[in-house]
Amino acid sequence: MKAAVIVFPGSNCDRDMAVAFERAGADVTMVWHKDTALPQDVDIVGVPGGFSFGDYLRCGAIAANSPICQSVVSHAERGGYVLGICNGFQILTETGLLPGALRRNAGLKYICRTVELTVETADTAFTSGYSVGQSIHIPIAHHDGNYFVDDAKLAQLQDEGRIAFKYADNPNGSVADIAGVVSKNRRVLGMMPHPERAADEGHGGTDGVAMFRSLMDQLATA
Template sequence: MHAAVIVFPGSNCDRDMAVAFEKAGAKVSMVWHKDTSLPSGIDVIGVPGGFSFGDYLRCGAIAANSPICQSVIAHAEKGGYVLGICNGFQVLTETGLLPGVLLRNGGLKYVCKAVDLKVETADSAYTAGYGEGDTITIPIAHHDGNYYADEDTLKKLNDENRVAFRYVKNPNGSLQDIAGILSENRRVLGMMPHPERMADPVHGNTEGRILFNTLVDQLQTA
């Protein structure tokens, strides 16, 4: 299984994501934002956390217009898998691959701490390793993680069982406590919490590693 991790100026979780994929058994290629194509045979693209382009304009807005993002969009439109974490989630909303936007946190402050998440669905290649309704602990680290969408979009996400994770105690004001969502084909996941930071026993928790292991296993057997 071959994963590509996109690197933008200001990315700071690209290596963490690559290591999480590698520990799950994937081959990983790092791809610079100015590249116009992906390596051959890519199964999943990881869009990592950080502060791409210094979060100027809107978080993820400049990154979404990088040359490589046209290949990311094409990969997703062909049914490929894409995982966007934190700033990566913001980039995916800016590209239109996921609905909604990430606004400034409700408290207007950067929040960095471990939070409890409720697994809303096990019906995806990302979440199948958890049980629906499970509570897991994953860290957040963001200033603009307040998920917002209009009422019709929220209804569609709920009706189609596309909310992947909700906060148990909302840390940022996200509507309906949403922490992560899936695309219509369930192959694109955006989430603000950082599972790659809970992927090694030395971190004191490996609940995030389950996501990467499950995804790699699912794609290897597909």
């Protein structure tokens, strides 16, 4: 399986994401934000965490207008898989691939700790390695992770089973405790917690491993 990890000025989780993909069996290419094309026959694009362009304007807004993001959007529109983590989630909302917006944390402070999540759906390539209702522990590290959608869009996400993860104890004020959502075709996932930081025993937990392994398993049988 082929994965591409996008690198922006200010990305700081790109290598972590690449290692998580590699350990799950993917062949990974790092792609600079000024490139205009993704590697040929890429299966999944990873949009990593960090502080792209210093989080100026709005988190992810400048990165979403980088040349490579046009190819990421086209890849997703063709049915390709995309995983956006933390700043990557913010970028995916700015491109319009995922609904909603990530606002300043309700407590107005940067939060960096491991949190408990509840798996809300196993009906995606990203979450098929978990079971619905399963409790997992994944680190967060963000200042603008307060997910917001209006009531109508929230109802749609709930009705379509597109909420992937919820916080067991909401750390940032996200509407309906949402920690991650998927696109309508279920092939784009955005989440604020960092599964790539819970993919090795040295990280203090390995609850993120199942995401990368199940994703590779799903791609292998697609």
